[in-house]
Amino acid sequence: MKMLRKLPLGKLKSSRGAILVVGLRILGAIFTYLNVILLARWLDGTDYGIFTLILSTATLAGFVTRFGTEIAIVRFLGMYRAQGKPALAEGVVRTSLKITLVASLIVALVFTLVVSSTSELSDRLWLYSIAAFLLYPAFTQNEVLSAILRSFGVNFAALAPKDILWRGSLLALAISGIWAGLTSPDVLMLVIAGSGIVITLLCFWQFLLQKRVRSQFAMAALKPEYDIPTWRKSALPLWFLLIARNLARTADVLIVGALLSVREAGIYFAVSRTAELLGFFLSSLNLLVGPAVARGHAKNDIQGVQRTLSLAALFLFVSTLGGMIVIAVFGKWILNVMGSEFANAYVPLIIMSVGQCINVFTGSSGVILNMTGNEAANMRILVSTMIFSLVLLAILATSYGLLGAAWASAIGMTTWNLGLWLAAKRLTPYEPSWIGIFKLAAKG
Structure with a gap:
């Protein structure tokens, strides 16, 4: 909580905000690419392929269980704040957080049941189950919380947890496993489980932070108002849009693996x-x-x-x-x-x-x-x-x-x-x- 009180929450000027966002994305790209290069070298071909498939399915599951809320939040928070309607802004935030958490846990359970009944995958049931129950909800909540924080100009806390800290943890965990002399399958388990715990804790920190941000904008104490038909009308096309866009980005990896x-x-x-x-x-x-x-x-x-x-x-x-x-x-x-x-x-x-x-x-x-x-x-x-x-x-x-x-x-x-x-x-x-x-x- 002391970290929350010390964090400056004033809205950044547009130029400073742009520099910060681009800087964070540059660091995130560096960490991402280091992961691509080094894990490709450290894991054997099959384990690296499994790693890429796990990340692809986790990313896809995140898009499926967010229902387009991350874009709807940016749109409606910007609109409601410009129109002076904080109670509706509070309503869209609370609704988005609740439905995405429940949906991601359901998908994680379904995925685990499917893996347990598939003979080709059941020999690594623990690996896939850990990935499902840690990465799926965390990937979902991170994007929703990030959208809320970005809407208020809190760009560092919106982007750094996943782009920098989580991706950095992948490298740190892999290096630790290699240094300890673990086999490639054990390094993969360490990376998936450890990074899943890291991003879950970071999401909890983001959740606490966005509550404080909303209270500073006189939202959290308000009785929320809901306009579900309008949100649904906007979010459902966005949901299909994001699923399709992510399928275009991740299904290709799955198809190449299958064919x-x-x-x-x-x-x-x-x-x-x-x-x-x-x-x-x-x-x-x-x-x-x-x-x-x-x-x-x-x-x-x-x-x-x-x-x-x-x-x-x-x-x-x-x-x-x-x-x-x-x-x-x-x-x-x-x-x-x-x-x-x-x-x-x-x-x-x-x-x-x-x-x-x-x-x-x-x-x-x-x-x-x-x-x-x-x-x-x-x-x-x-x-x-x-x-x-x-x-x-x-x-x-x-x-x-x-x-x-x-x-x-x-x-x-x-x-x-x-x-x-x-x-x-x-x-x-x-x-x-x-x-x-x-x-x-x-x-x-």
């Missing part, structure tokens, strides 16, 4: 996460752009919102071009560091990196749709392109292996983001890409 092998799933995971480094600035800035768009759009400040979008998009365009050059030049060396079995994946890495460039160059298109009441359009585009991408992945991976999977990923990413960009231009008054800087300059 090819667990080892190749590990290689594909490492390559895709390397390519995704190009998009981390976009995901970082979206954490700030989302609340800014929600507040500005509610106030009809179209020019202010466009200025935010255009400056962010210009920065993303320049930084991503630089990142693509780095991957093109040093990609082979990076893959060799992971191990000899990764060395032949350079061409898939370049293909998937190009897809990530298209993702970044189209800007915060999806965020704009979500924060302006057009989440249904976002969902339709994502679901249609996801189905197309996964079917293409199954066809190309079966015929051409890892190279075919990379092409399917890049084509799907490009189709999806071009669709979002065109929809944002058609349905909103904003230009989400770097082209918007010219629109902004023309208006002075």
Whole structure:
């Protein structure tokens, strides 16, 4: 509790907030990539493949059990605070926390029962059960609590627990296991169980902190008001949207593992996460752009919102071009560091990196749709392109292996983001890409 009292909770200025968020995301990306590289070297191929599959299923379970609340919270907290309706803001927070916790525990129980009845998986029942009951609820609650804290400008406490501390614990636990001379399966158990305990404790700290933040904004003491029909109408499309988006990001690993092998799933995971480094600035800035768009759009400040979008998009365009050059030049060396079995994946890495460039160059298109009441359009585009991408992945991976999977990923990413960009231009008054800087300059 002393830590809570000492933490400064004043809302950050936008520029300082942007620097903090980007800095945290940079550190998070570093830890993420160190985990990808070092665990690929330290665990044997099968155990590393199991590790990637556990993280993929935990991430997917988190999206399923959040029901779109993490985006709905950002949207409605921004809107209700701008409109002076704190009781409704309190209601959306309490509702989101309760339903997501219950849902995540139910999914963890179902997953454990499925594993126990599956002969191919039951020999590691303890590993999968620990992952389910620690990682599933924690991944769910972390994102909901993070959304609440970000809505109030408390960006460090929103992002650091998972991006920095939890990812750092993966490395620390793996190093401890290697130093102690544990076998690869035992190191994997240590990493999953230990990191699950860490992120659960961090979520409890975030929960206490967001209660204090809400009390400072005269929310926690209020009798909450509920507008369930409105929240459901917004959250359900967002829920399907997030599930589809996560399926597009994690189902590919599961499909590669099913069609090819667990080892190749590990290689594909490492390559895709390397390519995704190009998009981390976009995901970082979206954490700030989302609340800014929600507040500005509610106030009809179209020019202010466009200025935010255009400056962010210009920065993303320049930084991503630089990142693509780095991957093109040093990609082979990076893959060799992971191990000899990764060395032949350079061409898939370049293909998937190009897809990530298209993702970044189209800007915060999806965020704009979500924060302006057009989440249904976002969902339709994502679901249609996801189905197309996964079917293409199954066809190309079966015929051409890892190279075919990379092409399917890049084509799907490009189709999806071009669709979002065109929809944002058609349905909103904003230009989400770097082209918007010219629109902004023309208006002075």
